[in-house]
Amino acid sequence: MDLSIGKYEIFHTVVELGSLTKASVSLNISQSGVSHAISSLEKELGFSLLTRNKAGIRLTVNGERMLLYMREILYLNEKMLQEAGEIRGLEIGTVRIGTFSSITAVWLPGLLKKFMDQYPHIKVDIVEGKQEEITIWISQGIVDFGFLMLPAADLEVLHLKREAFCCVVPETHHLGAENSIKLNALQEEKLILQNSTLKIIHNILKSNKLSPEIAFHLDDEQAVISMVKNSLGVAILPDIALHNLPDGVKIIPLSDDRAICSIGIGSVSFKNLSPAAEKFIAASTLWLNEHFT
Structure with a gap:
């Protein structure tokens, strides 16, 4: 079967944004292209991934199961590309961070300024939510890691x-x-x-x-x-x-x-983080040491 990374990315974006139209705008491809990719993926897998109606789209039970694997594949692909970039002497990639309102307002502006000055070619995606939501996002691989009030159950944590x-x-x-x-x-x-x-x-x-x-x-x-x-x-x-x-x-x-x-960072596994995520955490700890010690 020809299950391409591109189709996984389209499917993942549709689910994250909850709309084929929004996904087409985000990915800069036509809506018919998005629909074709989803239909092709469903045909190759042999079952429906999404249900479509006037209220929007919803994952099927099988779609929920496949999404977990696709997130992992996309994450590993991103990590591989970042590693390849490092081998070539490039610092590239995307780091996805879960955060809550106080961190966003007080820490993140300074953290982002330091990180983006040092690594201008690494993209940073910020997802803000409640403590419970951030923990779920970390566990499901929606974000690489998250800022949390400690303790955080079932996660590795860095104070x-x-x-x-x-x-x-x-x-x-x-x-x-x-x-x-x-x-x-x-x-x-x-x-x-x-x-x-x-x-x-x-x-x-x-x-x-x-x-x-x-x-x-x-x-x-x-x-x-x-x-x-x-x-x-x-x-x-x-x-x-x-x-x-x-x-x-x-x-x-x-x-x-x-x-x-205590405020810290939670992750499923710090050993398995992407190079971009590791760099952001290192920059964060350095910035905090500079400003709060």
């Missing part, structure tokens, strides 16, 4: 930085005059937490035999801070989430030495 938790309160709050806050001072407060650190904070509170009310838990740190500004509760957030703070709130450190979390 990057410890982050202290701080309390965010409205300026008029009775705790606003404090220079630091003990955890037990929060027992009667309504807490607003970020989902990415919800389990970590719960464990910290539990170890101190505290069980304050968790009024809200949200994905976006700016939404958490906005709720604090409107006096709906107080927040506990890591340092990295405390960027672009609005007027009307105050940051107060927590005095408990255990009120910390």
Whole structure:
């Protein structure tokens, strides 16, 4: 059978974008060319990969099974091309990174600038999501690796930085005059937490035999801070989430030495990363050492 890498790439792009039209634009080929490639692939395999209707496209059960292998083949092909480029003295390829909002806002601009200045011919694809989504993307090979709050189950991890938790309160709050806050001072407060650190904070509170009310838990740190500004509760957030703070709130450190979390990189296997991914991780650790030590 003639199952070409090109057909795999077309099929993978259609699935990722959820549309033949979007895939044709992304790949710069005609929509009829995309349809022909999918039909040809289905004919060669002997079964349908996609169902098509007015609502769009969906993977068949068999399509889901084949997608896992095609992702692996595309990844290995990309890795092979990068290795070949290195042999020829070229630094090329694509690195796909999973990240969450705080990393995107605070770290990535500096990281990308350093990396792209050093490796201008390596393309970087950024996929932003929730912690759970990033973990799934890593496991399924959608991204090469991802930035995560540690620990991360079933992944190899590289610790990057410890982050202290701080309390965010409205300026008029009775705790606003404090220079630091003990955890037990929060027992009667309504807490607003970020989902990415919800389990970590719960464990910290539990170890101190505290069980304050968790009024809200949200994905976006700016939404958490906005709720604090409107006096709906107080927040506990890591340092990295405390960027672009609005007027009307105050940051107060927590005095408990255990009120910390770790940010790191998760991967299925660091040994099997592509050269481009290895270079990005090396550049990341160097940038962090330059800016946070």
